[in-house]
Amino acid sequence: MRPCGGRVPGFTLLIWMSVARLVCGYGLSEETKTVLLREAEFDVIYEDTVTSNNQTVYAFNYTLFRKMTEGLRVSVNVLSNVSHSPIQFVLRQRHSVMSFPVPLIIRGLTHEYSHVERTLCPPPTVNDSEEQSLFVDVWSLRSHSTQYQLRVSRVDNFTLGTDKKLNFTASPSQPQFFKYVFPDGVDRVIVKVTSHMKFPCSVLSIQDIKCPVYDLDNNVDFTGMFQTITKLGAITVQRKDFPGNSFYVVVVVKSEDTVCGDSTDSSTMDTDRTKVLEVVVSPSPQSKESLQLQPMNMDDVSMACSNPETYWDRFSYLFCFRNIATIAVFYALPVLQLVITYQTFANVTGKQDICYYNFLCAYPLLGLSSFNNILSNLGYGLLGFLFLCIVFKRAITHRQALVCKDRNALENGIQKHFGLFYALGMALMMEGVLSGCYHVCPNYTNFQFDTSFMYMIAGLSMLQLYQKRHPDISENAHAAYCCLALVVFVSVIGVVLGKDSITFWIIFSLIHILASLFLSAQLYYTDTWRGCIRQCTCPIYIHRLVFLVVANVGNFCLAGYGVIKRPNDFDTHLLAIAICNLLLYLFYYIFMKLWNGERITRLAIVCIVLTLIFWGCAISFFLQGLTTWQKTPAESRENNKDCILLSFFDDHDIWHFLSSIAMFGSFMVLLTVDDDLDTVKRDNIPVF
Incomplete structure (x- = not known):
């Protein structure tokens, strides 16, 4: 089909000219957008402004050594109120890209954070030393200038040592993660995170050495092992689950405490959700010897x-x-x-x-x-x-x-x-x-x-x-x-x-009481109560009667407790009824045995x-x-x-x-x- 073949290049050129007209034409009617490239250094606070017409790119150059894992942490603080048009920060490395807006919005519009800190995923290294670059792009769609502060620093103690405690702080917008490498001879460790503060609620996550690291409230449960914590969290980690013999310990503070048991309304919650924590990685006790049970000699049993x-x-x-x-x-x-x-x-x-x-x-x-x-x-x-x-x-x-x-x-x-x-x-x-x-x-x-x-x-x-x-x-x-x-x-x-239903507890308690009365009659008359119940107007078996009165009082108390308290643990309540009645009956049996002169x-x-x-x-x-x-x-x-x-x-x-x-x-x-x-x-x- 060649009739249209000669017109394709001209048609493509026309499209490109139209696109250029749209882009460049509108650009000529407004101010030209300026992109500023700045050489930057670690541990220096850069304070600047950004608008829709200017974009700043910070370039950080450093040397990365293979034998020394180093983490970089970016800290951003927006000084102006720009909740409707946040600043975008794009962190570009050779192997990965991370971006986030500031103010950082978590869980819809409920929680906004103008101070954000993120740890970058360390790049993989092949040689003993490699030159690496980090570019931080700052841009905004807001026409008015917005003031911000930027700081990139090296993370001290990024690699956790064995049995060495590390104290740190975290918040919903400032998560933390660290690296741990299994030492020789250790196949299992326990990662333990503690805090003297019960709230805010936190999440402890164990993730493989991969990028990206999921370290936000809305994605920390995407991979690895994780658990919610208040004052204490612990996860046992095995070397066989991590082919690289290392893993990341990620700690995220949640924006709400509901999952940890606090029913406080999020709108009235304290906005400062910074939490002080401590992490320590310890070898799990190697108790293989204790598992080597001696086989039983079954000869006598078999005979x-x-x-x-x-x-x-x-x-x-x-x-x-x-x-x-x-x-x-x-x-x-x-x-x-x-x-x-x-x-x-x-x-x-x-x-x-x-x-x-x-x-x-x-x-x-x-x-x-x-x-x-x-x-x-x-x-x-x-x-x-x-x-x-x-x-x-x-x-x-x-x-x-x-x-x-x-x-x-x-x-x-x-x-x-x-x-x-x-x-x-x-x-x-x-x-x-x-x-x-x-x-x-x-x-x-x-x-x-x-x-x-x-x-x-x-x-x-x-x-x-x-x-x-x-x-x-x-x-x-x-x-x-x-x-x-x-x-x-x-x-x-x-x-x-059994958790919340008052109707269930009332019905169960009535059945409990009726069963107790029926069994009491059965025990008192020893299978002859149908004929004796009409003619027995006074108690004949005094000891038996006293025991049954005590037993029924105890059962009535248990039934009343169930209706009033409605315990969440129904199985334990039912087991308590069974055990109490067994103990009472055993006591009665031994008492009657001794009372009748038996030894x-x-x-x-x-x-x-x-x-x-x-x-x-x-x-x-x-x-x-x-x-x-x-x-x-x-x-x-x-x-x-x-x-x-x-x-x-x-x-x-x-x-x-x-x-x-x-x-x-x-x-x-x-x-x-x-x-x-x-x-x-x-x-x-x-x-x-």
């Missing part, structure tokens, strides 16, 4: 637990142990899938506010951010398995005695039903599994996983105590598990609705004393409160503490160790508390 079908109580096994094992599998699998999804999301996005860790003692391993908090749950599984073996041995001994027609086994002592004990051992093992799942990413929505089998343990323990004097209760195993499933369902509803064996006394000691120590560590998801992530981190055991485990890990021992001891109390009755005629054992 003790071989061929279970020969001696196993099939009725109890089918209705108790197998049921709770099935529940455990179907409950744990979706829980595991969910928490792994949480952990993956946190790893991919780098957002450190999803999971409430103790960041000062979080040992990442196998893709898990806090492996130590998961490993410390191993005690539940091991001690639960040990309890199963002890129960199994007792079951074998009892079965052999029945086969041999031993008189004590046939006619004396509490009837032996081991099914609930097997269920308790399995529940203790599953508590370790689900507690470990919760600690993969601990937060409000996951806490129900940590408490679900605690409800099971409390319910099964009360059922076991009741079964001792009412052996026919074993036929109602399915009903018992249905009740426990209902408790777990209520806990899920409480997580969803407690030495083994049971030792178990009781050691259990109380371990529970007391465990609770003291639990109350340290290293984290709390009832506050914002930044406020929760104020309570973080360093590791206290083997430079690997923190206070909450010690709680896991001690509480697992205490729960094992509690189960041993239930197992041995009636050993004194093994030689007492069954007809002479009182029912209470």
Whole structure:
């Protein structure tokens, strides 16, 4: 198609002439724009004016050495009120360009800052030394002159040293970032930032050595790992995540404090949001030796637990142990899938506010951010398995005695039903599994996983105590598990609705009170209350009545507390109800046992004393409160503490160790508390 080919050059020339006419013609009618190039030096304050007709370019020349990373910081202060037509500053380097307006506007028109300081991303170097240039262009569209000050300086201590504290200040318009290089032999470090000021809210970010560095409130969450902080922030960084063996530590002060828990209106907030902070990078304790657990000798255990079908109580096994094992599998699998999804999301996005860790003692391993908090749950599984073996041995001994027609086994002592004990051992093992799942990413929505089998343990323990004097209760195993499933369902509803709904708390408290009254009648009349309730006009069982009155007063108080206070942590409130009732019933059982002239064996006394000691120590560590998801992530981190055991485990890990021992001891109390009755005629054992 050649007809139009000869006219193309003329047509292009016409377009260029038209553009030149538009640009140059209008330029002739106005003042010619002046561009001034100035040679500049570091650490000198340049004060000048800018209009739409003049533009100033400052040229800084310097030598950059490869072995010495150097940061440059640009400070700009606009002295005139030009909010509607800000000055534009363009910082040009060989490898990158940065630009920002002054006044700097953050979060819409709410916050304006006329004093801006930014640290430049250091250029990469190939040779031992290279000549570098920095050009700062200053221009404006405002016809009236605007006065400003410009200063470019070298950043002292731009590269952080190991275990060396550095104090600095930051604000929304004056973020700070520093470089850290992994020294030889260190594969993991903890970056810790502290401040004596709770507000303004800040963000700690760990970013790879790349340009640009995201160091503003509106982009700091674009890359890397980050978390909000008030007084304390900490992030564990691994060398394997940074191929260059180095990273940037970025600290940004937010323009608002809402995300850190302050509900103050931004319009009434203090305009001076400068914050004094301190940063220190310390090697994370290398505790690989502490992870080298000695393998257990399973020979004895395997021999003790071989061929279970020969001696196993099939009725109890089918209705108790197998049921709770099935529940455990179907409950744990979706829980595991969910928490792994949480952990993956946190790893991919780098957002450190999803999971409430103790960041000062979080040992990442196998893709898990806090492996130590998961490993410390191993005690539940091991001690639960040990309890199963002890129960199994007792079951074998009892079965052999029945086969041999031993008189004590046939006619004396509490009837032996081991099914609930097997269920308790399995529940203790599953508590370790689900507690470990919760600690993969601990937060409000996951806490129900940590408490679900605690409800099971409390319910099964009360059922076991009741079964001792009412052996026919074993036929109602399915009903018992249905009740426990209902408790777990209520806990899920409480997580969803329990925070602010007064209606939910009223309904729950009414159900709590009615259930307490129903169970009181059941315990008082011991399955005969339907016939006795019409004819019993005065109390017959005084001790039982006193216990039930105390128990009901306690339950009414807990119900009233829930309605009045409406605690955010519904799971803990529900768990407190279960534990308080279990403790009351256990106290009542031991009291009635002694009141009826029964004694407690030495083994049971030792178990009781050691259990109380371990529970007391465990609770003291639990109350340290290293984290709390009832506050914002930044406020929760104020309570973080360093590791206290083997430079690997923190206070909450010690709680896991001690509480697992205490729960094992509690189960041993239930197992041995009636050993004194093994030689007492069954007809002479009182029912209470």
